Amino acid sequence: MVSHKSQRWIVAAKRLTEDPKDRVKCPSCETGYLETTTADFPDGSHTDVYMKCSECGSANVLTYMKDQGAE
Numbered sequence: 677m678v679s680h681k682s683q684r685w686i687v688a689a690k691r692l693t694e695d696p697k698d699r700v701k702c703p704s705c706e707t708g709y710l711e712t713t714t715a716d717f718p719d720g721s722h723t724d725v726y727m728k729c730s731e732c733g734s735a736n737v738l739t740y741m742k743d744q745g746a747e
């Protein structure tokens with residue numbers, strides 16, 4: 677089961693993989709913006725997206741498989 681808030685982190689991460697410079701509001705406090713770092717795996721199979729809120733410090737990491745899309 678995916679909570680509403682988790683869903684919003686997933687949406688945020690998806691936007692940030694498409695445009696890492698996009699300004700995405702924090703799903704947790706909805707005040708701060710997420711600072712993003714992406715890390716491509718050496719074999720190119722997937723990307724880790726690290727997100728951290730500048731306001732409340734909420735952080736999350738999502739991993740995307742490049743070959744299989746975001747699902």
Ligand SMILES: [Zn+2]
Pocket residue numbers: 702703704705706707708729730731732733734
């Ligand atoms: Zn926040």
